[in-house]
Amino acid sequence: MLFLNKDAIQKIDQNSIQTAVEQAYRLVLSQNYNMPDRMHVADNQNILLLMPCFSEKFFSTKLVSVFPEAQQHGQPAVNGVMVLSDNVSGQPLAVMDGAAVTAQRTGAVGGLGVKLLTPETVRAAGVLGAGVQGLSQARYLLFNRKIKTLYIYDLYKESAINMTRVLKKEYPDVDYVITENANQLVENSSVIIAATTSSNPLFETTPDGVMGKIFISIGSFRPDMQEFPDTVIETADDVFVDTLFAAKESGDIATPLKKHVITKNKIKEFAGLLGKNTYPENRTVFFKSVGMALFDLTVSSAIYQLAVKNNIGQALDF
Numbered sequence: 341m342l343f344l345n346k347d348a349i350q351k352i353d354q355n356s357i358q359t360a361v362e363q364a365y366r367l368v369l370s371q372n373y374n375m376p377d378r379m380h381v382a383d384n385q386n387i388l389l390l391m392p393c394f395s396e397k398f399f400s401t402k403l404v405s406v407f408p409e410a411q412q413h414g415q416p417a418v419n420g421v422m423v424l425s426d427n428v429s430g431q432p433l434a435v436m437d438g439a440a441v442t443a444q445r446t447g448a449v450g451g452l453g454v455k456l457l458t459p460e461t462v463r464a465a466g467v468l469g470a471g472v473q474g475l476s477q478a479r480y481l482l483f484n485r486k487i488k489t490l491y492i493y494d495l496y497k498e499s500a501i502n503m504t505r506v507l508k509k510e511y512p513d514v515d516y517v518i519t520e521n522a523n524q525l526v527e528n529s530s531v532i533i534a535a536t537t538s539s540n541p542l543f544e545t546t547p548d549g550v551m552g553k554i555f556i557s558i559g560s561f562r563p564d565m566q567e568f569p570d571t572v573i574e575t576a577d578d579v580f581v582d583t584l585f586a587a588k589e590s591g592d593i594a595t596p597l598k599k600h601v602i603t604k605n606k607i608k609e610f611a612g613l614l615g616k617n618t619y620p621e622n623r624t625v626f627f628k629s630v631g632m633a634l635f636d637l638t639v640s641s642a643i644y645q646l647a648v649k650n651n652i653g654q655a656l657d658f
């Protein structure tokens with residue numbers, strides 16, 4: 341059995357991870373997988389998610405916890421363990437750092453959103469939330485598009501400064517601007533990605549303020565959490581979700597549905613975009629991701645196969 345820690349997982353290239361996310365969407369289209377709704381176990385404000393999934397060759401289980409207040413103690417909100425097993429013999433193949441797998445695959449979910457929904461000419465983008473997912477979103481955004489100015493906003497300025505420091509080493513030609521508030525970031529960006537633990541919309545806007553922009557929401561994963569004001573989804577020409585479960589799970593979709601701001605038929609599965617070359621320009625788009633075990637399965641199996649091929653990780657026996 342292979343043990344893969346954060347350093348080992350970070351050796352796997354972004355292109356392979358994003359291709360594995362694309363593979364997950366292909367499985368959605370072919371329906372050739374077995375994935376129950378993930379189980380949420382709540383303990384006050386903290387949550388444990390149990391995320392199993394089976395494909396033809398592999399099955400995986402991620403145990404991931406979200407402790408929204410961990411940031412106040414300088415700790416990441418998301419932690420976990422990922423187990424990948426063989427779907428013929430049932431043998432466990434690998435144990436991985438679940439937080440690192442999550443950050444990579446979630447970055448790639450946003451990255452594929454950027455690739456399929458935004459014009460290649462986009463130059464100004466913004467990331468709301470400078471935590472683990474915010475950094476990963478920025479990395480995959482910059483991997484997919486030649487961004488000239490990246491706006492960053494976080495409740496804690498220190499987090500935004502740290503994120504800028506990391507990104508500057510990897511993408512020194514980008515201008516990084518830390519904004520004073522979320523409104524300023526949205527006004528200046530044509531692509532806005534939010535990856536926060538916020539329960540309330542991060543900014544205020546009008547239909548004119550959102551028209552023609554692409555919004556990607558990574559954060560809210562409970563009905564009582566919302567990152568974007570209703571105006572965004574109401575004004576959007578197109579609304580996509582990574583899984584239809586998002587309509588139940590995330591306040592970014594569930595709340596406007598409940599308030600009849602939108603109807604269910606406005607919500608489309610992102611998988612339907614695969615195979616389409618370019619997305620029409622000047623449309624207002626909202627893409628909501630809550631994540632799914634199928635991403636973890638395809639990404640962890642790609643990581644495992646590349647790790648075996650390139651001698652990455654540590655072999656362990658039970």
Ligand SMILES: NC(=O)c1ccc[n+]([C@@H]2O[C@H](COP(=O)([O-])OP(=O)(O)OC[C@H]3O[C@@H](n4cnc5c(N)ncnc54)[C@H](O)[C@@H]3O)[C@@H](O)[C@H]2O)c1
Pocket residue numbers: 406411415416417418442446468469470471472473474493494495496499535536537538542557558559560561629630631632
């Ligand atoms: N869509 C998915 O597949 C997926 C996967 C993993 C995590 N998530 C979710 O993404 C969110 C972020 O996760 P993380 O691992 O980056 O957490 P984190 O604690 O590392 O970072 C969250 C950041 O958001 C900032 N923040 C919180 N409220 C804010 C506000 N109102 N305005 C600006 N910034 C604010 C915090 O200061 C922090 O820096 C969580 O809700 C998590 O559950 C989603």
